[in-house]
Amino acid sequence: MSRRGAATDRHGTADRVVVADRIVTATGADGPGWIALGGGRVIDAGDGPTPTGDLMHLPLERLRGVVVPGFVDQHVHGALGVDFGGADEAGARRAAAHHHRAGSTRLVASVATASSQATLRALGVLAPLVDEGVLDGVHLEGPWLSSTRRGAHDPALLRSPEPAEVEALLDAARGTVRLVTIAPELPGAVDAIRLLVDRGVVVALGHSDCTAAEAHAAADAGATVVTHVYNGMRPLHHREPGLAGAALTDDRLAVELILDGRHVSRDAVEIARRASSGRLVLVSDAMAATGWSDGRYTIAGSEVVVEHGVAMLADGSSLAGSTGTVGEGVSRLVREHGVALPEAVRASSTTAATALGLTGAGLDPGDRADLVVLDEHDRVDRVLRDGRWL
Structure with missing residues (x-):
């Protein structure tokens, strides 16, 4: 019919x-x-x-x-030796094409914490690719993050949001910034969330040591996404569940999950999947070694070592992104977690498209x-x- x-x-x-x-x-x-x-x-x-x-x-x-449907990856830093935050046009095209071939037909290129000058340069490279349709937007993951839950982000580059800097970056991006991750407990963060939302930007909460109450207040201000649940936030605790607890209980928040078999344990995946049914978004958080080789890389101002496909800070203190794809996450969700394919479709395309305001993904x-x-x-x-x- x-x-x-x-x-x-x-x-x-x-x-x-x-x-x-x-x-x-x-x-x-x-x-x-x-x-x-x-x-x-x-x-x-x-x-x-x-x-x-x-x-x-x-x-x-x-x-x-x-x-x-083609997958939507709203959190992806690069591939084939290329980091979107420092790429030239040719490199950014190569990295995007790798993820397109892996099934992620819609991409939001993630730019990690950097100086204002470096971020402006990255926006200058990526914005034309958004206009062309190679990318579906830019994701700023930093610099407005918590040093306590920084992950691979260089603490010397982290800072609280100032309205002038927020406006300058958005103006330079010419409407191509689609997503911004921010730690809501930082001074000025709630005002920055309101400003970003007013400018048509989707706000995610992440790399944050906030309480659950602070996370809910950020959702009141317009935040609608949580960046890679469990990672870059205080552990879930029964008396202070933090951002993870808010992510799993606040129906206003789409919940990113890195399903690469390393970032989150099987049981924790199941908790997130069952608690955030219909709100789960598979992301790759793929870094430059994706589709490439083991070796030494720099991410967000920090030295990273990739061995056997696992990216770690050189000092061993934190994972530093993944080397997987959303398609690999779909296979794990279905094969290892017994999830029906319609649910996997929602997690790999529909929910992200809805959260980002992307049309035509179904x-x-x-x-x-x-x-x-x-x-x-x-x-x-x-x-x-x-x-x-x-």
Whole structure:
């Protein structure tokens, strides 16, 4: 049954149809189906083994595997030896292309703590790529973070938010900053949250030693995301649950989770998944060694050593991002945690898109022609982005 019913409608003209034994969409379709594509968009979609009406005469492409929406990674620092915070245009394109090929068809490039000058330079490189559609925005993870829960961020570069600096960075970004992580307990942080929200920026709470009450107050001020739950915050405690406790109980907050098998234990993953049902967002937090090699790197002004794919500060005091992808997290969620694929679709695409205000991420008519084909092991097999196979 068609959801639209014609080869040509208000979304454009279809030029081909992909068919699969199982298609899982953001709006709950799950079973045999087809998707008519044209001009980089989904023109029509329907259930059953074959399209109907005018679509029957279009070229058919039968896909092996399960089709799901392209993943949305809202927290990704780089790949292939490239860090978005220090990349030139060519390097940023290479890093983005790596994640696109891995299934993350929508990316928000994360820029870690740096001097104002270095951050402005990064914005100058990345903003045109957002305008072009290579990236879907920039994420500023710092410098307005807690030195107590800094992770890999250089404490000498951390500072409290000043309105003039916040405004200057947003102005330089020309509307391309989509997400900012901030520690709400810092002096001036709540005012900065209100300012960011007023400027159309999504605010995340993270790298914070705040209390649960401070986190809830930040949500009152407009914060709607928690950056990589458990990591970069005080441990959950039954008398003072902190940011982690607020993340798991405040329905206003989308909850990022790094599911790389290292950042969060299996039981802690299950606590987050069950407590924040419908609010969970898989992120990679991928750093420059992703898809590259072990060795020494610099992240947020700190020296990092990557061994066997694990990124640690050189002094061994903290993990320093991951070397995985959202697609690998999807496979773990389904294979190791027994999560049904529709829930994995929400965690890998739908919830992030909603939290970020991104449209067209669900494989329904009018959406972008972004899809991932998963193999029999729930691993990424093929990726279609903007209607083109990568």
